[in-house]
Amino acid sequence: MEARKITANTESDYTSIVQSASFQKLLSEKKKFIIPITIFFFCFYFALPILTSFSTVLNNKFIGSISWAWVFAFLQFVMTWGLCMLYSKKAAKFDDLAEKVVKEGGKDK
Template identity: 55%
Template structure:
């Protein structure tokens, strides 16, 4: 049976702190953008007439904005999926360091 990892030592390691900093720098702006973009539609439709104007024929800007939310969600998911590969590689390095093995 393998010994349990020393989570206190892992959480104070420079490699782990650097990973967490990278993740926060990536996730915070993405989350903020998502929330603002997502809640902008109901706020603008409630307190503004801008989105009720026709954009393309009978299609209003509200429909264009709503469709753009799907595109935004897919784009953010793709970006995160690609970035998570890098995070996973760093996590594997941290796990190996914690187990006493260093991968070059």
């Protein structure tokens, strides 16, 4: 009997948290950041194999015997590290918003 009561309380707590303004703000902020960054990542990542497979635009020389394909491939690593650093900095804001959600969720108890 008591297990049902705990489960019911937990479900109602979760429902109130999900419907709270602070939780909705957290989700909104994460979506505004993650969706564009993910689209950029996939476009940049898949551009190299698509361009090298179906065009010769990256075959032109950059410097000496280094072609633009090698430059683009190197930039894949730079892009990955850059996005990781950007997300790490942005995650601090997400953590603050999540902490606010947790604090507001604990007030009702």
